[in-house]
Amino acid sequence: MRVYLPCTLPALARVVAAREFGPAPLTGYAVTPALTEWYASGDTEELEYVALTEAARASLRMLAADRADGVKVAARRVVVAADVPDEDVTAGVDLRERARVRLARAVPMEKLAAVHVDDPSAVEDVEAAVAALPAADDGDGDARFTVDGAEAHELMWYATQEIPDLIG
Template identity: 80%
Template structure:
């Protein structure tokens, strides 16, 4: 099963160093039965894009948490796409996040299919989204609009061989 795992550049550097994303359990996003039922008209590619987008939103929150903890993290969202055995994944029934899944084990580097990362040109939009996140969580429509501005930036695709260049 293809799973999209939110990440940050510092966390991706750890993956490159230790050879896995972990420790488990991990929260990810995938094409779940609940997502398929909700998005009836979508094909597999569209559903995977929804899961990727949900993971990018979670990456923004991870980035905010890193910064709160004093971690110097560039304002770029990161999503790891991994192919994992179905038995390692369990889907919830959260109606707000239909694509959310839990992984019971760490994800080894050889299961990572690709990495999706914001282009450096998205940094301003991501910084603005980070600043707007608390107000958006309280329901502020203007702040939600700022979050949408970050989501308007498409994540770029990188092969696993390019991870050292991304984190170097």
Template identity: 75%
Template sequence: MRVYLPSTLPALARMVEDGELGPAPLTGYAVTPALIEWYASGDTEELEYVALTEAARASLRLLAAATGEAEPAGGGRRVVVAAEVADHAVQASADLGEKGRVRVAEPVPLAKVAAVHVDDEYAVADVTAAVAALPAADKGDDDARFVVDGAEAHELMWYATQEIPDLLGS
């Protein structure tokens, strides 16, 4: 099953160093029966894009949680790791709240990573502003929600796994 795992650049660097994304359990997003039911029309590609978008939103929250931590060059960029995970290791559950949200019970080996999706550097200012606005947006502030939506309007760039070292070096 293709799972989209929210991440950050420091976590991506740790994944490369450790040879896996972990520790488990990991929260990810996938095309689940609940997502298919919620998104009544659309093919698999559209549903995977919805799961990727949800993972990008979760990555924004990871960045917000890491505010104040030292970020490497290129920080302030959302990261989503797309990986092929064995079905038995993925649990979709209604109590996880969001449609498409899953729990991955095992660390994900680097060999199972299909691609990485990362904001281009031109998105950093909008992502940084969105991180700062997130608490107010969560409280219903429409202006803050507009700022968060501005970051979400940026499409993530696609990187093959062999490009990850170059991505981390930039």
């Protein structure tokens, strides 16, 4: 099963150092039965894009958490695509995040398929989105609009062989 794992650039460096994405359990996003039912008209590619977008939103939250902890992190969302055995994945029933899944095991580097990262041109909008998250969570419509603005940027695709360049 293809799973999209939210990440940040510092966390990606830790994945490389550990040679696995972990520790388990992990939260990821995938094409789940709930997502398929909700988005009935979509084909597999469209459903995978929805899962990738939800993972990118989770990456934005990870950036905010790192910043709150004083970690210096570039304002670029990161999503790692991995192919994992179906039996390692459990789909949730969160109606707000229909693509959300839990992984029972850490994901070895060999199972990573690609990395999706914001282009540097998105940094300003991602910075604004990180700053607006608390107000957006409190229901502020303008803040929600700012957070959604980060999603207007498509994540760039990188092969796993390019990971050292991303974290270097």
